[in-house]
Amino acid sequence: MSVTNQKWILKERPNGLVKKSDFDLIEEEITDIKSGEILVKNSYLSFDPTQRMWLTDLPGYLPPVQIDEVVRAGGVGEVVKSKNDDYKVGDLVMGLVGWQQYCVSSCKPEERLRIVPNIVPMPTLLNVLGTTGITAYYGLIELGKPKKGETVLISGAAGATGSVAAQIAKIHGCKVIGIAGGEKKCGWLKEECGIDHVIDYKNSDVKVELPKIATEGIDIYFDNVGGPLLEDVIWYININARILLCGAISSYTSNDVSPGPMNLFNLIIKRATMQGFLVLDYLPKAENAINDISAWLMEGKLKHIEDIQEGLENCPDTLNRLFTGKNYGKQLLKI
Structure with missing residues (x-):
């Protein structure tokens, strides 16, 4: 042949x-x-x-x-x-x-x-049944350890991984704030995915809107964007907050190394953790994630x-x- x-x-x-x-x-x-x-x-x-x-x-x-x-x-x-x-x-x-x-x-x-x-x-x-879903599942559940009533912030929330992470947070009873770009994407997150609040970074200033919405602070930040946004978020984290570094799409097309956050000292004050992770580390137990995600899909709890x-x-x-x-x-x- x-x-x-x-x-x-x-x-x-x-x-x-x-x-x-x-x-x-x-x-x-x-x-x-x-x-x-x-x-x-x-x-x-x-x-x-x-x-x-x-x-x-x-x-x-x-x-x-x-x-x-x-x-x-x-x-x-x-x-x-x-x-x-x-x-x-x-x-x-x-x-x-x-x-x-x-x-x-x-x-x-x-x-x-x-x-x-x-x-x-x-x-x-x-x-959702591939590495996208597995990344969101283990990043949020195993590392983020969401608790009912906590506030979860997702950047890149309309993206493949971000949207799954946001919906898993909702399934766990969290208040979810998503950051996305454009009315169409923000509308889908609110109307179809049931996200509590969505900030349209293309038509508003995230730095201004975030403290208005996250009035009780941020317990989990699932970061797909990196860049200056990470520094903005660190100001509003709660005690024992978990910052999960999944991606940094804001810098992938640049040949320059992006400067890091200038306020990392706030991690000390808030006794917070910031951790990067890769889906490759979780592929050996991917079946657990796929089983749960499949169930949520059949129950209509997860949109994609x-x-x-x-x-x-x-x-x-x-x-x-x-x-x-x-x-x-x-x-x-x-x-």
């Missing part, structure tokens, strides 16, 4: 938003696979802010994408050829597949793709939306949607 594979490879390090000229869309022939390998035909690709960081030549939790390498990205697809006893043709798998039509996986631990049941739509698998672009040729533009505010829900691309 021979297939022609189209794939995007990195040609030069981006500066700011990515450009198509930062990449090459090339074709290659995949004539066969080796013993132990599988060939996957990708159906959907996931787009996440961290992908922009992988394109920079800076150390991170995964190595940077190298020049002439396929651009790293998660996705879901179908096994079309297998020389591995753990996989059979027709299996639906998800994992890091890259910006390409087909993916050859060695099935070694660092490349292993997870077999997933073909019982829910693929976009849902890449959203996907923004689906189409066509492999649109990968660079689709990634940029995350940083221009154009995306509405979990950003995906259908190949």
Whole structure:
């Protein structure tokens, strides 16, 4: 079985938003696979802010994408050829597949793709039932330890991870404040997700609005944005507050290192904790999260939306949607 594979490879390090000229869309022939390998035909690709960081030549939790390498990205697809006893043709798998039509996986631990049941739509698998949901679940529940009546603030609240975290906080009986950009996103959070208060950072000043709304202080801050907003929030935390650092999308397209908060001393005064976390640490027990999230979905307690672009040729533009505010829900691309 021979297939022609189209794939995007990195040609030069981006500066700011990515450009198509930062990449090459090339074709290659995949004539066969080796013993132990599988060939996957990708159906959907996931787009996440961290992908922009992988394109920079800076150390991170995964190595940077190298020049002439396929651009790293998660996705879901179908096994079309297998020389591995753990996989059979027709299996639906998800994992890091890259910006390409087909993916050859060695099935070694660092490349292993997870077999997933073909019982829910693929976009849902890449959203609330994928790393998005697992990140929100363990970040908020295991690290945040929300208690009924506490005030939880979520930045990037209309994003894929932020919206799930906000709704999980509501399920646990918390007062939830979300920060999002634009009337459409803020309206969805309030009307569909039941978030108590939403601050529209595009049409108001968060620094002014936050103390008006968080009148009892902030117990948990689930931060997806970083930057100056983190410093603003630290002023309003309560005693024993928990600040959870999930992402820093405000700085991913910059080549400069963002300055840190100038008021960290308030963590001492408030006996607060601030902790970063990665979903990779929780994947071994992902089943617990998926079971709870599945139940909430069936009970109608958890809402989700996907923004689906189409066509492999649109990968660079689709990634940029995350940083221009154009995306509405979990950003995906259908190949």
